[in-house]
Amino acid sequence: MDDLAAPHQTSRRSRYPARVTLGRRPLGVIGSALTARRNVLELIPEIATRQPMVSGRTGKRWHMVMDPEALRIVLKDRVEDYPKSIVTKLLLEPAIGQSLFVAEGAHWRWQRRAAAPAFAQRHVEALAPVMTASAEASARRLAAASGPVDVFAETVAATFEVISDVTFSGSEGFDRDAVHQAIDAYIASSARLSVLDILGLPGWVPRPGRLFSGRDLRRMKRVADDAIRARARSGPREVPDLLDLLRAGQDPETGRAMAEGELRDNLLTFIVAGHETTALTLAWALYLVAFDPGVQDRAAIEARAVLGARAATAADVARLPYTRQIVDETLRLYPPAAFLSRTSRIHDRLGGREVRPGDTIMLPIYALHRHHMLWDDPDRFDPDRFAADCDRDRYAFLPFGAGPRICIGASFAIQEAVIILSTLLARLRFDLAGAAPEPRMILTLRPHGGVRLRVEAR
Template sequence: MDDLAAPQLSEQSSHYPARVPLGRRPLGILGSALVARRNVLELIPEIATRQPMVSGRTGKRWHMVMDPGALAIVLKDRVDDYPKSVVTKLLLEPAIGQSLFVAEGAHWRWQRRAAAPAFAQRHVEALAPVMTAAAEASRRRLASATGPVDVFAETVAATFEVISDVTFSGGEGFDRDAVHQAIDSYISSAARLSVMDILGLPGWIPRPGRVRSGSDLKRMKRVADDAIRARAQSGPRPTPDLLDLLRAGQDPETGRAMSTGELRDNLLTFIVAGHETTALTLAWALYLLAFDPQVQDRAAAEARGVLGARAATAADVPRLPYLRQIVDEALRLYPPAAFLSRTALIHDRLCGREVRPGDTIMLPVYALHRHHMLWEDPDRFDPDRFAPGAPRDRFAFLPFGAGPRICIGASFAVQEAVIILSTLVAGLRFGLTARAPEPRMILTLRPHGGVWLTVTPR
């Protein structure tokens, strides 16, 4: 990307956890495309962590917005004037169609109203026993491990177990391995930006990676369709799961319910978002606890004081405030959705700069969460930033977005993360190895090469 040269900052010391090397020089179109395929976050100029807004042109005009007031305009006040960007839709529509994450306007609103009851707090808490069982199983697996462990692989296994059970609890016709493999394949290949995306070329021009992923996506959708049809024949579970709740959901204003295709696309959205993002949060949190043993010991003391030797439940979550602070700090330093984008439909001014229709509005959550005007010593790991009463601008911390399109599953994700993390740290100690994780964003902010830690019983 073209921009002003960023100020040269000293290298991160051992006092700071792993950080993305942000841009320090102009890249141009081809350079931007190559960098984006490796790590989207490296497109962010370092100067974006010190200014409210940065603008430029790389094929198309773009603006990176880090100012909380301007972010409130884009995400809350004028949502319809700043829809999801064309590139976002190109990346995600092949996998999840016009589901809640991608849909706009009236089509998004009726789906949100229909799905909202499924994510009411009472339903989230009713699904907690699945999270508790997954936490216990994860602790057993880690306790029996010998040598360094890739805890990211473990948290992916645990959270996929949760989302599979709360989505298709009966398991009728639901091939979990096939769905998991298809999701992983799509993220690793088709979900990468191409030079055609950077240039702003229209979506009808095929992107080779997304064409090659077609067979995996068709299989994934077929598996989900089969499970939905099987549930229609067998009827709801005694304790409704997410599929039952969404099948029963209706838009209270129009009475419209989701078709099989709409159910499938939304369920696949929740499966992808519901395990990937929580798995990442947990893996990064465990890395941060290994990085700072004092914080880990304080977290373990809280968890052991509440839980003893048992696994956490939904009722324990309010009694584990420091564990929640650690989850929030992990979400600040390594937000899974670390880079969002919108397309302006109107003439506007943000941070005093002109915005034209068609401009791309980038919301670099990673830079926002490490902004020097918003956070003290922003690259430092400090869960006490989120202590009760600590001052913070609402639009300075956006791990789940904000406004009417805030993530519908945010409370589900936080509950799951606290349950699993507290269960693990109560009984296990995590330590660093020589293999430091490397934060890279493709579709989400992943630890390239895994998160390798030592694991020992407490």
């Protein structure tokens, strides 16, 4: 009976942690739109975890791609033929403009080349003391808590401290609360699919749910613009932060550097992605280790042996392989970017199926990571899947994407997650408290209702 427990009523005795209930019947246009507003992942049919491709028509022709070889074509071999979908741009352009995440073609390429040095490994490691300090502060806050704690709220606070410090370190007048509130308000009110998106109507047709976020977005951009101008007057920091590194960056092929608006949009992209995705990874990881105390104890032993009483640093990351395995397995089960989409520009064949210009190509990373042809017992939590001697297709595990548009901040995110998670597990024990979180995706895969755990010192 435990194996059949409802996905949102997972107990310690259940075999599987919280899962999304995938679709078992066609929903139609209105049903798809209503479902997407509640949880995009519920649009994925159950059969998508057992077949390489699923196609259909809901307003527009669409194809869900779970075949690693087809994913390699879309994300790497013919990336120019499969740009970001119109819906993706409608959701994100109001907040982050034509920044790296949204831009296409030549405009994307020069920005990527200009930004790449800022994310070189030496710079990522140089920013690690901010992560260590945040891990220390988070451990203190959690140790002082009484009663069940929503650890998602805590990981959001911890990772926002990190990203705001490494982006605008010491910037006087940078209103972090205003930026944080604007991001949350935009995701809550605007970053949802509408029935007009499902029908494939063009972007100039107004989406009612996105008409009321302008004030928050303007305030967020104004705060970032003010911080950028202040830095231009004061000059770079002794230890360069992300703003300094991006201001100094140039495309080596054209010599082009980012103008103020381009700087702002990219910095806001990194702030949104840089705290949201890592906060989610940490919250889901803490839920999973509370779900499986054996895994938690093994990770705690590793962390205590490496760290003793101190917080983790960049130099410790390579010495914490099991903690890294937990992070990877968390990203498999609960990838923050759990559902991506592209639009085909060409006639093609993917997975043996015809693709036409204008077709929507859905990349349901959630289904890929739980696919029965690619993973053994895929809904089970098992960090040993990522042991050093394990082998898998590169395109079966895509928490950060792949190909030329792979997430530029992937190493930053992994370093931060390992530093904070190992520090917490070395000092604290986490136990389930109440109902399991519900995996629900709006823009990212969030734990609806929070992640409530009991926390005590080891």
